[in-house]
Amino acid sequence: MSAQQSKALSIKANAIGIGLRSPHHQQIVEELPAVDWLEIHSENFFTENTLNRRILDQLSTSYPLSMHGIGLSLGSTDPVNQQHLSQMKALIDCYNPALISEHLSWSSVNSRYFNDLLPVPYTKESLDVFCDKLNQVQDVLGRALHIENPTTYLAFKNSNIFEWDFLNEIEQRCGCGLLLDLNNIYVNSVNLGLDAQQYLREINLSAVKEIHLAGFTRKQLDNGEILIDTHGSEVSEPVWQLFSQIREHCNAPALIEWDTDIPALEILLEQVAIARKVQSKFESIEAVSA
Amino acid sequence: MKLSQLQNNFSKHLLHEAVDIDALDITGPFPPEQLLGLYRNNFYMSFRDYLLACFPSVEALVGDEFFEQLTKAFTRDKSLECASIEYYGAQFADYIATCEQTKPLPYLADIARFDWAVDRAKSVIEFNEFPFEQLAQLSEQQQLTIVFSTPPNTCLITSQSPVFDIWCGVQKGDVDGIDMQQSQSIVIFPNATQGAQYQELSVPQYEFISAVYRGESLQSLAQMSDFQQLLQYFISISLINNFRIQGEL
Numbered sequence: 001m002s003a004q005q006s007k008a009l010s011i012k013a014n015a016i017g018i019g020l021r022s023p024h025h026q027q028i029v030e031e032l033p034a035v036d037w038l039e040i041h042s043e044n045f046f047t048e049n050t051l052n053r054r055i056l057d058q059l060s061t062s063y064p065l066s067m068h069g070i071g072l073s074l075g076s077t078d079p080v081n082q083q084h085l086s087q088m089k090a091l092i093d094c095y096n097p098a099l100i101s102e103h104l105s106w107s108s109v110n111s112r113y114f115n116d117l118l119p120v121p122y123t124k125e126s127l128d129v130f131c132d133k134l135n136q137v138q139d140v141l142g143r144a145l146h147i148e149n150p151t152t153y154l155a156f157k158n159s160n161i162f163e164w165d166f167l168n169e170i171e172q173r174c175g176c177g178l179l180l181d182l183n184n185i186y187v188n189s190v191n192l193g194l195d196a197q198q199y200l201r202e203i204n205l206s207a208v209k210e211i212h213l214a215g216f217t218r219k220q221l222d223n224g225e226i227l228i229d230t231h232g233s234e235v236s237e238p239v240w241q242l243f244s245q246i247r248e249h250c251n252a253p254a255l256i257e258w259d260t261d262i263p264a265l266e267i268l269l270e271q272v273a274i275a276r277k278v279q280s281k282f283e284s285i286e287a288v289s290a
Numbered sequence: 291m292k293l294s295q296l297q298n299n300f301s302k303h304l305l306h307e308a309v310d311i312d313a314l315d316i317t318g319p320f321p322p323e324q325l326l327g328l329y330r331n332n333f334y335m336s337f338r339d340y341l342l343a344c345f346p347s348v349e350a351l352v353g354d355e356f357f358e359q360l361t362k363a364f365t366r367d368k369s370l371e372c373a374s375i376e377y378y379g380a381q382f383a384d385y386i387a388t389c390e391q392t393k394p395l396p397y398l399a400d401i402a403r404f405d406w407a408v409d410r411a412k413s414v415i416e417f418n419e420f421p422f423e424q425l426a427q428l429s430e431q432q433q434l435t436i437v438f439s440t441p442p443n444t445c446l447i448t449s450q451s452p453v454f455d456i457w458c459g460v461q462k463g464d465v466d467g468i469d470m471q472q473s474q475s476i477v478i479f480p481n482a483t484q485g486a487q488y489q490e491l492s493v494p495q496y497e498f499i500s501a502v503y504r505g506e507s508l509q510s511l512a513q514m515s516d517f518q519q520l521l522q523y524f525i526s527i528s529l530i531n532n533f534r535i536q537g538e539l
Contacts, residue, residue, distance in 0.1 A: 043374045051415050071373020077294040084373050109297040113370040114304060115336045118297075118329065125293050154325040157315040158291070191319055219328075221320060226328070 008096040009064035011037045013251035014282075016275045017066065019258060024265045025055045032062055033265065035272055037098070039066040039255050046087040056095065066099035066210065066255070067092060071113070074133045074147075075106035075120040085140055092141060099210055099253070101146040101179045102137075104130070104167065121156035122166045131173045138174060146177035146209045151184040151229035155192055163194070164202040177209035180252075182242040183235070187216050187227045200246060211254040213243060213275060232260035235271055240278055247282040254279075291315065300326075304333050305366055334358075337365040337378075344379040345405040347460045348386070348398060360391065379406055397451035397470075404457045407445035407478035408488065414443050414480035418532060420525045425533065434509040436533040438502050438521075444479040444529070446499060454490040479529050487527070495520060499529070507536050 011017070015036035020028065028038075038059060045052050059065075071084055092100060105117035120126045138144060147170055149163060161169070167178055180203065189196040215233030219226050235243075235256070243254065256271040291299075291313060302309045303326050316322040338361045342349055349357040364385050370378050383402035392398045425433065447453065452472040459465035475496040481487035491499065498520045501511055511517055524530040 044376075046374060047376065049416060050413055054415055073373065077297055081373065106297060107373065109294075109301045111369075111371060112301065113373055113375075114301065114333050115340075115370060115375050116329065116333050118300065121293070121296065123293070129293060153328045154316045154318040154322070156296075157317050193319075221324060223320060223324075226319065228328070 008098055009037075009060075011064045011066070011098045011253045013253070014247075014279055015064075015253040016272045016279075017063075017253060017255045018268050018272060019068075019255060020055075020059070021259070021262050022052070023262050024268075025051075027265050029055060029058050033269055035063070035269070037064040037066060037253060037255075039068050039099075039257070042067040042069045042088055042091055042100075043071050045091055060095050065095055065097040066101065066253075067095075067097045068148075069100070069102045069145075070117065071107060072102050072133075072137060073106050073108040073113075074102055074137070075104065075118075075126065075130050076108050076133075077129055078108055078111060080133050080136050081108070085137060089141055092143075099146060100141070100143065101148055101210060102134075103148045103150060104170070105150050117150060119150065119152040119154060119156070122159035122161040122163060123156075124161075127161065127166060127169060127173075131170055134170065134174045134176060138176065144174075144176045146179040147171075148179035148181050148212065149184050149203075151181075151187050153191060153226065153228075162202065163188075164199050168202075168204045168207070171204060171207045176207075178203065178207045179210040179212060180208045180246070180250075181212035181214070181257075182239050182246065183212065183214040183216060183231075183257075184229060186236065186239050186242060187229050190227050196242060200242065205246070205250045208246075208250050208252050211243070211246065211250070211252050212257050213239060213254055213271070214257040214259075215239075230260050231257050234267070235274070240274065243275065244278050247279045251282070300329075304330050306330075334362050334365055337361060337370075337375075340375050341379060341382060344409045345382060345402055347405050347457055348402050350460045351398065351401060351456075351465075352392075352395070356391075360386070360389070363389070363391075379409070382406065397449065397453055397456055400447055400449040400451060400453040401457055401460075403445070403447050404453060404476065404478065404488070407443075407447065408486040410443040410445070411478055411480040411486035414441060417441065417480065417482040417528070419528070420531050421533070428535075432535060434507065434512075435536045436508045437505050437536050438508070438511075438530045439532045439534065440499075440502065440529055441480045441531055444477065446475070446477050446496075446503060448475040448496065449473060454488075457488075477529060481528070487529075489527075495523075499524065502530065505536075 017037035017039055018035050020038045020040050045056055103117050107114055171178055185196050185199050188194040213235045214231040215235055216227045217230040217232055219228050254275055256268055258268055299309045299314055311322050318325045338358055341361045368381050383399045386392050386402050387399035450473045452468050452474050454474045454476045455468045456465055475491040476488060477491055478486055478488040494516055
């Protein structure tokens with residue numbers, strides 16, 4: 001598929017999508033289930049002439065797409081990895097997705113990658129580094145990214161900016177959108193005492209262009225319990241409550257995200273049905289532009 | 291602490307290098323060492339899960355605990371140099387071959403090569419039939435100069451161990467009774483219906499395919515005994531699936 005052939009399908013307001021994961025590829029191609037959009041992990045589709053790309057070729061004509069990156073490492077002091085950016089641009093040019101997103105995190109330093117989303121301190125220096133790199137990326141791609149709030153299991157004592165203010169400032173400086181992961185907010189509220197209600201009050205909801213819904217795992221430590229953002233279970237009740245709350249003010253497309261212990265597709269579709277039920281009282285038919 | 295220093299120290303901790311944890315100025319619901327341990331655990335587990343998906347036979351042979359130690363050492367010693375982890379496993383077999391802990395298992399590196407070859411063969415999606423019509427259009431003189439080619443991601447392994455028998459035994463869950471003194475050669479290549487096809491090669495088959503790999507021309511291959519039979523066979527199983535005229539791309 002060439003850039004000329006691709007035509008973006010837009011994602012409607014209040015649309016509910018699912019993350020496209022390899023155990024479901026064939027079933028989705030054959031059955032085209034009634035989900036509103038699909039999100040891929042961009043890096044898994046960089047290489048041309050692969051099974052993944054063939055699947056994407058097929059599905060991109062039936063579903064609007066979102067590309068969710070995990071490797072740009074925007075919070076790292078390393079320079080932007082130009083090869084990675086070129087691969088990302090080639091993928092975007094090929095499929096012209098409705099949404100593109102990345103994380104408020106870092107995953108590499110000194111050119112070594114850790115295949116994880118690591119925490120940044122919320123300081124002016126971090127903000128400058130992040131915004132500088134995000135601006136470089138957006139300049140190359142010619143369009144805005146959406147930045148996702150992270151799960152963190154620790155905080156840095158030198159952080160002197162609230163996470164919501166940090167994200168709002170990124171949005172202001174870079175003209176990007178925000179991806180609000182409600183499970184991350186909940187996990188951080190339990191683990192670190194973050195005030196989820198204040199988060200929803202303070203974050204700039206008009207900049208929120210996508211919502212993530214996922215499940216967590218409880219991990220017992222010697223001296224207590226911690227929630228781990230595994231994306232390996234159903235969306236929890238407190239997260240559904242946050243979703244219901246945010247739907248009063250925000251109609252951004254939402255995604256059921258499930259990355260580990262991936263269940264049958266039908267389970268994800270049940271989660272989609274719950275999301276639709278939760279938001280049914282707030283729905284409008286306003287299109288969200290690509 | 292500057293951000294670059296903080297990230298440098300954080301990464302050192304992930305890699306089990308000495309670092310002053312207090313200087314990282316971490317706070318949270320548990321002691322800093324424990325919180326950093328969560329990240330360290332996630333880091334090694336994500337690489338272990340990836341390597342397990344690529345090297346299931348290695349894990350089956352050494353067991354979960356040893357596999358975890360092996361992948362942890364590999365992850366620490368061999369850095370991932372790009373964001374995509376897809377090709378990271380390419381170095382794993384060579385690492386095993388030089389690893390002190392795996393010396394009692396001399397076949398393990400070749401089992402890893404076998405697993406990796408299967409993984410890579412499965413990633414191929416384009417297949418073509420041997421172009422007999424194009425071959426017929428060449429003059430006899432031109433035909434003598436052709437070199438044959440195999441599908442992408444085809445892998446030839448020759449081992450001092452009975453690696454084919456061990457690998458197949460692992461798939462069946464029975465590795466008893468294998469003559470460990472045998473040496474074996476195997477070819478693994480993409481197959482449109484099976485994903486990956488693999489088979490043990492006899493000595494003449496191995497020599498023939500090795501010569502094809504070296505880019506020897508049809509004229510040279512024709513000097514080998516059983517040439518026609520071998521060529522027909524490898525074309526019939528789509529291991530030889532194309533040709534080009536020597537010297538042309």
